Amino acid sequence: MRNKTLAAPYLVWMAIFTVIPLGIVFYFAFTDGTGAFTLANIDNIGNYLPIFVKSVWLALVSSIICLIIGYPVAYYIAGRSHRGQRFLYMLVMLPMCISFLLRTMAWVALLDDTGILNGFITALGMKPLPLIRTNAAVVLGMVYNYLPYMIMPLYTVIMKIDPRLVEAAQDLGCSNPQVFRRVVFPLSVPGIVSGFTMVFVPAVSTFYISQKLGSSGTTLIGDVIESQFKTAYNPNLGAALSLVLMLLVLICIGVMNRFSGDGEVATV
Amino acid sequence: MKTFNKVFTVVVLLFLYVPMIVLGAASLNAGTDPAVWKGLTLFNYGELFRDGVLLPLLLNSVIVAVISSMLATILGTMASLGIHAMGPRMKRTVMGVTNIPLTNPEIVTGVSMALLFAFIGTLLKISNVLGFVTLLIAHITFNLPYVILSVTPKLSQMDPDLREAALDLGCTSGQAFFKVVIHEIMPGIISGALMSFTMSLDDFVISYFVYGPNFVTLPVEIYNYTKKPLQPKIYALFTLMFLVILLMMVLMNLLEARDDRRQSLARRALAGRRERAAE
Amino acid sequence: MSKELIRLVGCTMAFDNEIVLNDINLYINDREFLTLLGPSGCGKTTTLRLIAGFLTPTGGDVLFDGVRINDVPPHKRKVNTVFQRYALFPHLDVYENVAFGLRIAKLPEKEIDERVTEMLEIVSLRGFENRKVTQLSGGQQQRVAIARALVNRPKVLLLDEPLGALDLRLRKDMQQELKRIQQALGITFIYVTHDQEEALAMSDTVVVMDKGRIQQIGHPEDIYNEPKNAFVADFIGESNILDGVMPEDYAVKFFGRRFKCVDAGFAKNEPVDVVIRPEDIDIVPPDDGHLCGTVTSVTFKGVHYDTIVDFHGFKWLIQTTELHPVGSYIGILLTPDDIHIMHKSEYSGLFGDYSSYSAEYDEINDPDIYPEDISEEVSETSSEGEAAKDEE
Numbered sequence: 001m002r003n004k005t006l007a008a009p010y011l012v013w014m015a016i017f018t019v020i021p022l023g024i025v026f027y028f029a030f031t032d033g034t035g036a037f038t039l040a041n042i043d044n045i046g047n048y049l050p051i052f053v054k055s056v057w058l059a060l061v062s063s064i065i066c067l068i069i070g071y072p073v074a075y076y077i078a079g080r081s082h083r084g085q086r087f088l089y090m091l092v093m094l095p096m097c098i099s100f101l102l103r104t105m106a107w108v109a110l111l112d113d114t115g116i117l118n119g120f121i122t123a124l125g126m127k128p129l130p131l132i133r134t135n136a137a138v139v140l141g142m143v144y145n146y147l148p149y150m151i152m153p154l155y156t157v158i159m160k161i162d163p164r165l166v167e168a169a170q171d172l173g174c175s176n177p178q179v180f181r182r183v184v185f186p187l188s189v190p191g192i193v194s195g196f197t198m199v200f201v202p203a204v205s206t207f208y209i210s211q212k213l214g215s216s217g218t219t220l221i222g223d224v225i226e227s228q229f230k231t232a233y234n235p236n237l238g239a240a241l242s243l244v245l246m247l248l249v250l251i252c253i254g255v256m257n258r259f260s261g262d263g264e265v266a267t268v
Numbered sequence: 269m270k271t272f273n274k275v276f277t278v279v280v281l282l283f284l285y286v287p288m289i290v291l292g293a294a295s296l297n298a299g300t301d302p303a304v305w306k307g308l309t310l311f312n313y314g315e316l317f318r319d320g321v322l323l324p325l326l327l328n329s330v331i332v333a334v335i336s337s338m339l340a341t342i343l344g345t346m347a348s349l350g351i352h353a354m355g356p357r358m359k360r361t362v363m364g365v366t367n368i369p370l371t372n373p374e375i376v377t378g379v380s381m382a383l384l385f386a387f388i389g390t391l392l393k394i395s396n397v398l399g400f401v402t403l404l405i406a407h408i409t410f411n412l413p414y415v416i417l418s419v420t421p422k423l424s425q426m427d428p429d430l431r432e433a434a435l436d437l438g439c440t441s442g443q444a445f446f447k448v449v450i451h452e453i454m455p456g457i458i459s460g461a462l463m464s465f466t467m468s469l470d471d472f473v474i475s476y477f478v479y480g481p482n483f484v485t486l487p488v489e490i491y492n493y494t495k496k497p498l499q500p501k502i503y504a505l506f507t508l509m510f511l512v513i514l515l516m517m518v519l520m521n522l523l524e525a526r527d528d529r530r531q532s533l534a535r536r537a538l539a540g541r542r543e544r545a546a547e
Numbered sequence: 548m549s550k551e552l553i554r555l556v557g558c559t560m561a562f563d564n565e566i567v568l569n570d571i572n573l574y575i576n577d578r579e580f581l582t583l584l585g586p587s588g589c590g591k592t593t594t595l596r597l598i599a600g601f602l603t604p605t606g607g608d609v610l611f612d613g614v615r616i617n618d619v620p621p622h623k624r625k626v627n628t629v630f631q632r633y634a635l636f637p638h639l640d641v642y643e644n645v646a647f648g649l650r651i652a653k654l655p656e657k658e659i660d661e662r663v664t665e666m667l668e669i670v671s672l673r674g675f676e677n678r679k680v681t682q683l684s685g686g687q688q689q690r691v692a693i694a695r696a697l698v699n700r701p702k703v704l705l706l707d708e709p710l711g712a713l714d715l716r717l718r719k720d721m722q723q724e725l726k727r728i729q730q731a732l733g734i735t736f737i738y739v740t741h742d743q744e745e746a747l748a749m750s751d752t753v754v755v756m757d758k759g760r761i762q763q764i765g766h767p768e769d770i771y772n773e774p775k776n777a778f779v780a781d782f783i784g785e786s787n788i789l790d791g792v793m794p795e796d797y798a799v800k801f802f803g804r805r806f807k808c809v810d811a812g813f814a815k816n817e818p819v820d821v822v823i824r825p826e827d828i829d830i831v832p833p834d835d836g837h838l839c840g841t842v843t844s845v846t847f848k849g850v851h852y853d854t855i856v857d858f859h860g861f862k863w864l865i866q867t868t869e870l871h872p873v874g875s876y877i878g879i880l881l882t883p884d885d886i887h888i889m890h891k892s893e894y895s896g897l898f899g900d901y902s903s904y905s906a907e908y909d910e911i912n913d914p915d916i917y918p919e920d921i922s923e924e925v926s927e928t929s930s931e932g933e934a935a936k937d938e939e
Contacts, residue, residue: 003349003350003353003441004350004353004354004358005350006346006347006349006350006353007346007347007348007349007350007351007354007362008350009343009346009347010343010344010346010347010350010412010416011347011362011365013343013408013409013412014365014366014368014409014412017381017384017405017406017409018365018368018369018409019365019368020384021377021380021381021383021384022368022380024380024383024384024387025376025379025380025383028383069280072272072273072276072277073273073276073277073280075273076273076274076276076277077277079270079273082528083525083528086521086524086525087521088277088281090517090518090520090521091281091284092281092284093517094513094514094517095284095285095287095288097466097470097513098288098470098506098509098510098513099470099472099486099487099490099506099509100470100472101472101487101490101491102287102291102490102502102503102506103287103288103291104287105291105498106286106287106288106290106291106294107287109290109294109301110286110287110290114301116290119304144283144284144287147280147284148284162634164630164632164634165634165636167601167621167628167630167634168628168630168634168635168636168695169622169636169647170600170601170620170621170622171599171621171622171626171627171628171696172622172627172647172648172651172695172696172699173622173648173651173652173699174622174651175620175622176269177269178622178651182647182651183636186638187637187638197371201371201372201373202373202374204373205373205374205375205376206375207375207473208472208473208491222373222375225375225379226375229379229382229477235383235386238379239379239383242375242376242379242380245373245375245376246372246373246376249371249372249373253371536565
């Protein structure tokens with residue numbers, strides 16, 4: 001059909017700006033400041049194990065919460081008329097288009113010790129609650145920022161389910177809960193896998209949310225990497241940590257693909 | 269169960285928009301602390317327009333977004349055409365590579381590109397390699413997958429006979445593309461371009477690692493700001509941007525809805541006409 | 548004596564001010580093979596869905612065994628449906644698809660296995676138990692759909708144009724297969740199709756529908772030989788339909804000639820529609836014929852020639868095994884049996900002249916009429932879908 005070579009400029013671009021940089025990360029991870037080969041960076045990673053664990057844990061919790069919150073919403077939207085679907089989809093997408101930095105700052109304003117929520121609480125005569133700089137605040141920030149990434153693929157998959165399948169299930173004796181359990185939910189699994197991945201990956205690697213809504217106790221792996229590059233200036237360690245992070249993400253995707261069954265993970 | 273879903277969805281939507289309300293209110297707040305209401309004012313909006321720092325930064329963001337999305341759209345569309353012609357194995361490899369920037373955490377992408385530029389910098393003996401060009405390159409790189417994932421499905425869904433019909437009627441390959449194919453995939457191209465633009469405009473993490481001091485984008489500067497209390501005019505800027513995008517999306521929605529209604533009315537009118545004509 | 552199983556009383560169905568079914572009155576007996584026949588958009592699928600329970604009539608009642616079931620949801624009705632595009636569950640294999648209804652009914656595992664195996668045997672799919680349904684051919688998927696429905700031993704099986712996606716020879720085989728299964732199991736089949744040959748071949752009773760109304764109900768032979776109005780006469784087989792007048796019983800006048808016929812019971816000098824089937828007409832030398840005309844076109848169809856003859860400006864279709872070349876002047880002979888009389892109706896004048904075979908062809912040159920690019924059956928179901936969704 002069309003000439004394959006049209007893709008050539010793109011492939012060259014990707015080779016230079018996507019594949020090679022990953023190789024460079026690899027290189028930096030295994031060298032020290034002088035360029036000599038060393039495993040010191042990898043050893044150093046051991047120090048950060050607790051932080052890795054915490055990052056994964058918080059990301060996992062956030063992803064699960066996003067799934068629990070996002071599923072009913074996606075299901076509801078998929079059941080609307082065409083116009084309703086479009087409208088609601090737009091409403092869900094809209095926040096994503098606008099500065100997530102500022103939206104996170106808004107949560108700071110809401111959760112701060114002298115913030116809006118505490119303003120209400122003190123007005124009611126109670127003592128201010130320590131809402132910010134907690135694990136919970138970080139999870140809240142993650143859920144808030146990444147919820148649309150869960151709703152979108154779920155909605156896309158659910159609305160594609162052939163309505164005749166629902167009718168067939170009813171025809172064969174299923175009450176509505178049974179239809180959901182035996183037909184709709186199993187068929188929505190690819191969406192769950194997709195959504196979970198799209199939330200987990202950014203959640204496990206974020207640094208901004210943990211900085212603003214967390215404290216020193218909630219330093220995440222993203223924070224460490226950022227500081228290696230911007231303040232501590234140890235790109236080798238940063239590269240090593242990045243490598244581990246990438247590995248983590250690949251493992252997560254691999255596990256998710258198992259659940260998806262036919263090995264296809266829908267993206268965007 | 270249905271009412272539960274409905275109510276739940278409404279609650280979740282409210283939850284999603286709470287920060288907008290907070291920031292919107294903050295933009296109208298006479299005080300600087302969003303948590304402390306000091307009275308209604310449009311002062312911040314005035315300040316915004318008098319400001320000589322924020323608006324140029326916004327302009328920078330827009331420039332990068334426009335250029336990178338345009339270039340990504342062209343390069344990405346070409347790539348989609350090429351990919352469409354590939355055999356399954358090659359297609360899978362290429363799509364795998366395309367997915368890398370999407371599945372990779374942004375921080376890794378940012379870091380890896382920063383290292384690449386540092387490497388090139390030492391190679392070519394340039395100090396301060398980071399600047400507008402590196403920023404642009406990074407933006408194009410993460411925009412490309414969005415374009416490809418928008419356009420490739422449209423290509424697969426297109427009736428392959430259309431292109432052959434054009435060739436049959438005398439078009440060269442190029443003409444067939446510009447006269448026929450491009451119209452079929454245009455929705456994909458546009459949505460890819462729009463997505464790229466939006467992603468670019470709001471990008472923070474990747475830009476943070478590859479920007480240079482001479483060309484700063486708005487999100488990066490806002491990050492640097494957030495080490496001190498935020499100036500209220502930033503809230504004004506945010507609220508305005510939010511309203512603009514909201515308006516655009518509502519408009520798009522209305523247009524699509526009108527299109528739908530027109531189609532269903534037309535369908536019904538035909539049925540009526542046929543009946544009358546048969547008499 | 549057959550028992551009445553299902554009765555539709557005055558059923559009406561309206562979507563968004565569009566009336567899709569208008570006063571449908573119908574009863575269906577036990578062990579009957581009944582077909583709802585009509586063109587796209589006539590309401591036959593809607594009627595089926597009313598019986599299945601996916602729709603509630605806006606007016607009228609649906610009775611099952613004498614009990615009103617308008618508000619009974621589909622999963623509680625003792626009917627099962629074979630869907631047009633099969634609607635097999637893609638995440639389950641053949642065995643689990645067929646067993647689906649039985650599992651919902653919480654039957655013991657042993658019984659499920661027995662019944663599924665038996666049913667797969669009946670539809671000739673033994674050995675396919677563990678196949679993924681997405682890897683089956685159309686014909687195989689169709690049989691899984693039938694097995695899945697029948698394994699539940701419903702009193703009534705509803706079939707929505709199940710053979711539409713199969714090619715011609717397979718379709719003919721499946722028609723025989725379905726008839727055989729229906730008679731062996733003794734279940735009522737309610738079948739929907741737009742293919743009149745299919746309907747005539749399989750059914751005990753045919754219900755001809757158009758524009759949301761029942762046009763005629765009867766045995767296939769009756770429908771064919773004694774259509775009630777021009778629509779039925781034209782839809783079933785080919786017909787020449789002419790204007791005529793009945794001066795008295797057993798006599799009809801058309802084309803200026805008086806013919807003996809076998810129908811009676813019309814008013815004196817009532818204007819009527821006269822139906823003459825193309826295969827009933829004999830071609831004879833012009834001097835021996837009742838009427839004379841010129842052949843304007845001949846098409847060889849293998850079994851016979853489609854010969855179009857012009858009589859005084861009106862084009863007749865005659866099917867004959869001899870070739871009468873274009874331009875020849877011929878006569879036709881009609882026996883009283885060949886002439887069938889019908890009352891005039893809203894359909895009079897719309898059909899019967901063979902200037903063209905179809906209504907669409909006549910409209911080709913008319914710029915005010917746009918051909919429909921979506922089949923009405925699709926828009927019928929999609930408008931139902933929209934209506935159903937908006938109801939939530």
